[in-house]
Amino acid sequence: MSIPFHKYVGAGNDFVFLEFQPPFRSMDLSELSREMCDRHFGIGADGLVVVETISLLDKEFKWHFFNSDGSSAEMCGNAARCAFQFIHKIHNVKTATMEALCGTLVGEALEESAKVTWQLQSADLEEKTLNIDGNAWDGFFVNTGVPHFVLLNKGDKISKEVCQKLQDHPEFAPHKTNVTLLDQSNGTNKTKTFERGVCDFTLACGTGVIASSLVLQSLKEEQFYDLVAPGGELQVEINDKEVSLLGPAELVYTGEFQLRRFNV
Numbered sequence: 001m002s003i004p005f006h007k008y009v010g011a012g013n014d015f016v017f018l019e020f021q022p023p024f025r026s027m028d029l030s031e032l033s034r035e036m037c038d039r040h041f042g043i044g045a046d047g048l049v050v051v052e053t054i055s056l057l058d059k060e061f062k063w064h065f066f067n068s069d070g071s072s073a074e075m076c077g078n079a080a081r082c083a084f085q086f087i088h089k090i091h092n093v094k095t096a097t098m099e100a101l102c103g104t105l106v107g108e109a110l111e112e113s114a115k116v117t118w119q120l121q122s123a124d125l126e127e128k129t130l131n132i133d134g135n136a137w138d139g140f141f142v143n144t145g146v147p148h149f150v151l152l153n154k155g156d157k158i159s160k161e162v163c164q165k166l167q168d169h170p171e172f173a174p175h176k177t178n179v180t181l182l183d184q185s186n187g188t189n190k191t192k193t194f195e196r197g198v199c200d201f202t203l204a205c206g207t208g209v210i211a212s213s214l215v216l217q218s219l220k221e222e223q224f225y226d227l228v229a230p231g232g233e234l235q236v237e238i239n240d241k242e243v244s245l246l247g248p249a250e251l252v253y254t255g256e257f258q259l260r261r262f263n264v
Helices: 020-028 027-038 077-091 160-169 206-219
Strands: 002-010 015-018 049-057 060-067 095-100 105-107 113-119 126-132 137-141 147-152 177-183 188-195 225-228 232-239 244-249 248-260
Touching: 002 105, 002 244, 015 077, 020 160, 027 049, 027 060, 049 077, 060 077, 077 105, 077 113, 077 188, 077 206, 077 248, 126 147, 137 188, 147 206, 160 177, 160 188, 177 206, 188 206, 188 232, 206 225, 206 232, 206 244
Parallel strands: 015 049, 060 095, 147 177, 188 225
Antiparallel strands: 002 015, 002 248, 049 060, 095 105, 105 113, 113 244, 126 137, 137 147, 177 188, 225 232, 232 244
């Protein structure tokens, strides 16, 4: 069986997109994500997004989001922006709403970019000090749809191995956390995230950029923030618990994927 797909990239964060069709109702989408996102034997991506149409008339959609390891996540900012570009291409809908596990997302497709807005359950930061191999790491914990532990100006001092141990720390059990590094130098706010479900740094993480902006807001109260991720620049607007993320969201190619592990 072959499945038509679209691949989108948002600031280097890449995703495979599918329309929700009847065969998917009987398929293990977690396993499908592992197969399609495999960078050696599959398409290669940070995650799989299956978009379901609830009401085309009312521009209402729902997504099923899975990381490349098959785990689901409540939210992904870059994938959400790409999702609204996907909806625009498939259905010619420029503005829409989409249901995610974290709540309702409001999105708008722009020229090679997209904006997504959602409500946080809480914008409060919780300061934590965690011990790893005898070293203390101070950071801020916040949930921006998914959990993030943000470390300020530690990017040149921390290894992937330590990030993995922070991610798996009992403090964040049983769901673990993303680990986001926010560094300020020469007036530039740089951020990168060691992501759950990827177990590595990605080129961009939308919820990590939001988490970094909340830390910046705690230091200097402003409404708008520009942040640079390894894969590109993203803009954030914060209005109390409502947050918006603006940045690139581009279709890179389409194709058909031949399933090997499913008999449908």
